[in-house]
Amino acid sequence: MEDILARHNVTVTGRADGPPVVFAHGFGCDQHMWRFVAPAFEDAFRVILFDHAGSGSSDPSAYDAARHGSLQGYADDVLAICRALDATDVVFVGHSVSAMIGVLAEVAEPERFSSLVLVSPSPRYLDDEGYVGGFDEADIREMLDSLDSNYLGWSSTMAPVIMGNQERPELSAELTDSFCRTDPHIARRFAEVTFTSDNRADLGQVRAPVLVLQCTSDAIAPVSVGQYVADAVPHGTLVMLDATGHCPNLSAPEQTTAAIDRFVRGDALVG
C-alpha cells in the first residue's frame, strides 16, 4: 500500500477529513503543473497530487512497458492510488491526456468518483470520419519520428536548468529538476499511447457529472473537441476559459481555479 504512494510520488495536503480531490498531470510534465491551482482547494479538500509512471519524480520501477502500453494502465494506477489512500467520492481533475485517464478510471469504478473535471481534454487526437481531432496520421507520425530523431535533444532538453525565478521566488525553491524530465524512451511510448488513443466510446459510459474546461485557442485540443466531450458524456458542462494554449492551469490559473471551484463547491452544496 505504502509502496504505490512512494512509487508515484504521491503528496497529500489540505484537510485530512475533507472530500478528496485528485489532480492528474498530462503528457510532458509532472504534478508541478498544478502548482497554481491545487493550493486553492486545501482549505476544504484533501488534495492529492501524484506523478504518472515514467514522469516527474515517479520511481522508474513504477513504469511497465506492457501495463502502460494503454491508457487503461494509467487509469489502473489512479485507482490503485485512490484505494491506497482509501479515497472515495473523489473529485478527479485531469489535464490533457489525464482527462481520458480519469474517464477510464471512472468507467471502471464509478462508485469511487463524485465528479470529473477535464482540463483541455481530447478523446482522440487523430481526425476521423465526421470527427476533427486536430491531427492527421502524418502529423502524429512526424511527432513520433521527431521523438526518435530528436531524442538527443529530447533526452536532456528540458532537464537541466531550473533557474531562479525572481517574479515567483516560491517556485525556485520548490521545483525539482524533474519537471518535464522524462526518459526519452518512456516519453516516446507515452506520446504514442496518448496520441493514438481513441476513447470516444468511453465517454458515454461516464456516470459522474463532468466539467470540461476549454481554452479558446488550443493547438492540441481544439474547441470543437472540448465541445464534443461535453456533449458525449451524459452529464457534461463546457466552460470556456479566456485563455490560449493547452495549459490553462499554468497560463490562466485564476480562471481555472475559479471554474473548478464553482463546479465542485456548487456540487457539494447541492449534494
Place this chain on the structure above:
Amino acid sequence: MNSQTASEAFYAALLEDDPERLYERAPCGYLSTTPDGIIVKANATFLDLTGYDREELVGRRTFAELLTAGGRIYHETHYAPLLHMQGTVREVTFDLVRADGERLPVLVNAAVESDSDGAPRVVRVAVFDATQRRAYEHELLVAKQRAEQSEARAQALARTLQSTLIPPSPPELPGLEVSAAYRPAGDGEEVGGDFYDIFQVGQDDWVVALGDVCGKGVDAAVVTALVRYTIRALSMQREQPSEVLVALNDVLLAQGTDRFCTVALARLRSAGGTWSATLSSGGHPLALHRGQGGAVLPVGQAGSLVGVLEVVDTHDHVVELAPGDVLVLYTDGVTEGRRGREFFGDERLRRSVQQHADSPLPAESILADVLDFQEGSARDDIAVVAVRMPVVPPASAVHQQVREESPS
C-alpha cells in the same frame, strides 16, 4: 589625438552603432511575442531564415503556428509549461516550417519579461539555424543505432558460439548419472574460455572433457572450438587420455596460436556392469573423487599446460567407480570464486562436493554454492561436470525425472 583617446572614440562609436541595425541584423533570428505566443516583432534575420514577410507574421501568427505538428505538441506539453514555470527555456530543438513549406531545424532560447507586478509581458525568442548541427546529430543517431544493432548481433553470435561449446544438456550414459553446470562470467555477453564436452567413443566407452582456454571472446572461442573437436577426433583413435593430451598439444603448437589451455579428461569405460574412469590432467585442477570412505580427494597428477611446451608431461590414473562414487571435474572459476579478498578455495569445494554428492544434480548444486559465495555474480567462467555411479542402477524413469529438474 593620442592613441588612447582614439581607441576610446572607436569603442564609443561601436556603442553608438544603430540599435535598430544591431537588432535587425543580429546573427540569429529574433522574435518578440505576447505571453500567448502571438508574434509582435521579428528581426530581418528571422525573416531571411524563414522566408516570411513581416506582414505575414506580426500580429497574425503565433510562434507555435510556425512549427511542425510534432513541434507544436512539444511546444504545448514541454516548452510552454517550462516557460511559465521558470521564465526561460534554453536549447530547445524545433523544426520551423518556412514560407516555402521547407523545414528549418532550429535551436531556440526564450525568456519571459514580466512587468512590475510579475505578470508576463513579452516573450523574447532567439532562433538559431541548426541545420548542420541537426545533420550531425542525425549522423550520430544513425551511428548509435548501428552500434546498438552490431552489439545485438555480437551478443547473439556470442550466445550461439557459446552454445556450440557447451552441450545444452549432458547426454544420458547407461548406468551412470552425469550432471553438468556452466555459468559464464559477469553478464554472460562475452564468450568465455571454459568448455566441457561429453561424448561417446564406442560401446560403453565415453569421454568427459572439461577445460579452460586462456582469454575470452571470439579469439578464445576459435581455439576452444579447435580444442573441443580435436579432443573428439583424437579420442576416437587413442585409448589413453594422456595420449590425447600429447596429440592435442602438438595440434595447438602447429596451429601457431599463442593461446594455451588446461584440460581435464576422463575416459569412462564399462565392463561387466562396473565402470572405471581413466583420468588425465593437462595443467588442469585435478578431478575430485568421493569414494567409499566418504572422503573427497583429488585424483591423479597434474601434467603440463597444453599448447605451451614441445614436450609435455602427462599421466593417466584409473579409478574404479563403486556404487555411490562421484567424480567432479571443474574449472578454476570454482576455487577462484571470490568474496572480497577471500577465495572459495579447495576446502569449500571439497565440503560442497561432500554435501551434494548424493543430491539429484550435484554439478548444479556446487555451482549454486560458488555463486552464493560470490553473491550471485561470477567473476570468471565456471564449469562443473559430475559423474555418479548410482547405488542402485537407475531405472530410466528415475533418471528421466532427475533430468527434467534441470533448468536447461
